[in-house]
Amino acid sequence: MTVAEHPKGTGSPAHPKGTGSPGGSLAHANVVIIGAGVSGLGYANWWREAHPDAKVIVLEAESEPGGYCRTVVRDGFVWDYSGHFFHFKDPAIEAWLRARMPGQDIGTVERIAKIRYAGRDIDFPFQKHIHQLPQDEFIECLVELYFRPTGEAPPRSFGEMLYRKLGKGITEKFLRPYNEKLYAIDLDKLDVDAMGRFFPHADIADIIANMRKEKTPQGYNATFTYPAGGAIQYINALLRDLPAGTVAVDEPAVALDLAAHTVTTPRRTIRFDHVVSSAPLRTLAKICSVPHDASVFTSNKVLVFNLGFDRKGLRDLHWMYFPDPSLVFYRVGWYDNIIGGDRQSLYVEIGAPDGATFDVDALRARVLADLKRERIITDHQLVAHHHVVLDPAYVHITKSSLAETARLKALLAARDVHSVGRYGGWTYCSIEDNLLETRALATRL
Numbered sequence: 001m002t003v004a005e006h007p008k009g010t011g012s013p014a015h016p017k018g019t020g021s022p023g024g025s026l027a028h029a030n031v032v033i034i035g036a037g038v039s040g041l042g043y044a045n046w047w048r049e050a051h052p053d054a055k056v057i058v059l060e061a062e063s064e065p066g067g068y069c070r071t072v073v074r075d076g077f078v079w080d081y082s083g084h085f086f087h088f089k090d091p092a093i094e095a096w097l098r099a100r101m102p103g104q105d106i107g108t109v110e111r112i113a114k115i116r117y118a119g120r121d122i123d124f125p126f127q128k129h130i131h132q133l134p135q136d137e138f139i140e141c142l143v144e145l146y147f148r149p150t151g152e153a154p155p156r157s158f159g160e161m162l163y164r165k166l167g168k169g170i171t172e173k174f175l176r177p178y179n180e181k182l183y184a185i186d187l188d189k190l191d192v193d194a195m196g197r198f199f200p201h202a203d204i205a206d207i208i209a210n211m212r213k214e215k216t217p218q219g220y221n222a223t224f225t226y227p228a229g230g231a232i233q234y235i236n237a238l239l240r241d242l243p244a245g246t247v248a249v250d251e252p253a254v255a256l257d258l259a260a261h262t263v264t265t266p267r268r269t270i271r272f273d274h275v276v277s278s279a280p281l282r283t284l285a286k287i288c289s290v291p292h293d294a295s296v297f298t299s300n301k302v303l304v305f306n307l308g309f310d311r312k313g314l315r316d317l318h319w320m321y322f323p324d325p326s327l328v329f330y331r332v333g334w335y336d337n338i339i340g341g342d343r344q345s346l347y348v349e350i351g352a353p354d355g356a357t358f359d360v361d362a363l364r365a366r367v368l369a370d371l372k373r374e375r376i377i378t379d380h381q382l383v384a385h386h387h388v389v390l391d392p393a394y395v396h397i398t399k400s401s402l403a404e405t406a407r408l409k410a411l412l413a414a415r416d417v418h419s420v421g422r423y424g425g426w427t428y429c430s431i432e433d434n435l436l437e438t439r440a441l442a443t444r445l
């Protein structure tokens, strides 16, 4: 199964297909929202809270709402499109969602994440646990950290920042090979701040102080919440208060006339007061016929395999990072250790450049062989599987993408079209960030 920017699907009665035809009578909505993922549905809720009588239409290209927060249930396994875990900084957002999920089993989990490095399991983040390496490699990392190249001018790229902040040892053992597998790009092409707050920064004092600390998870997702029914439960919470028929599935926005204030789909033309779009910015610019530099919007794509086995595997582990370039995957996660279960239930992620094609059967066989090599499976039998391609997955944040994103967002906003979300903002962010951003936009508008 492939997630595309303009897929075709079958529709569902709960979220009816749009009616009418382009050229037929002109519909009107106060707000047209493009995309029924977290951002689009978040905005629909925030806007309706302030304007309960307003007409809101959410156009969704796929056959069901949810965007990347969808869940697949197969043979008793519950799988997301990739592990989607929730880390809330704003208690009001979490409380708002939970109020719309009565009776649900929502676990709060203290993260256990490791890095498989040369046959050892090192606690995440790597840079704070170099004391768990063999002694010679620990000394190498420490010495390289102390004598790392500093400089007068700030680092010019993400790649240079790694060497300048953490030294050659830490960078070349983990940060560079891992991030090259994930982003599928030369790290010197990425902006210094390409990962924003998601990069676990640490200075020498943090790293040394951590050597005597109890093992406690650190970073933005040290604890996370997860509903037993999967990430889609948060989408269901966002759908709960929307009037029936608000979301039109299988109905992509295919053209947007900025002067006439109309959106056209394969079925109708809708006149709007304002639009909020969570479609990838490069798609939005295209459907608005706005001249733009499409070459700056590069990204990786991620092939996710969800794999269900006949019995339990490793315990006390939620996910693991694999910097070794000879292994096909960069990360593996264990749903059964998060939501419970007596059968090993994995997500396995493979990064690839824009434009890459996947031989899914060959890659699944390769994944199983690599899982065996890493002793994650032994004589386990694969009893269920699913795959999905996330495209785009991690956008490449560069100086040019930042400049073109800011220019396009301002130009479109001046014409009442607001581009939001992870791909509308061409950025690195979490689900909570999507909800915070759309809440702030609804308040401002």
Ligand SMILES: Cc1cc2nc3c(=O)[nH]c(=O)nc-3n(C[C@H](O)[C@H](O)[C@H](O)COP(=O)(O)OP(=O)(O)OC[C@H]3O[C@@H](n4cnc5c(N)ncnc54)[C@H](O)[C@@H]3O)c2cc1C
Pocket: 005, 006, 034, 035, 036, 037, 038, 039, 040, 059, 060, 061, 062, 065, 066, 067, 068, 069, 082, 083, 084, 085, 086, 087, 251, 252, 253, 254, 278, 279, 280, 283, 302, 390, 392, 393, 394, 420, 421, 422, 423, 424, 429, 430, 431, 432, 434
């Ligand atoms: C591998 C991976 C793992 C992640 N893990 C986490 C995690 O653990 N925790 C976390 O908080 N975040 C995580 N994220 C981030 C999270 O997925 C995003 O922040 C969030 O899903 C973005 O929601 P969105 O609504 O902005 O975009 P999307 O989910 O992409 O939704 C956009 C919607 O717009 C629709 N669309 C596109 N074009 C059109 C069109 N022309 N007309 C109509 N509809 C259109 C799409 O079909 C889609 O449904 C992860 C992301 C990835 C890639």
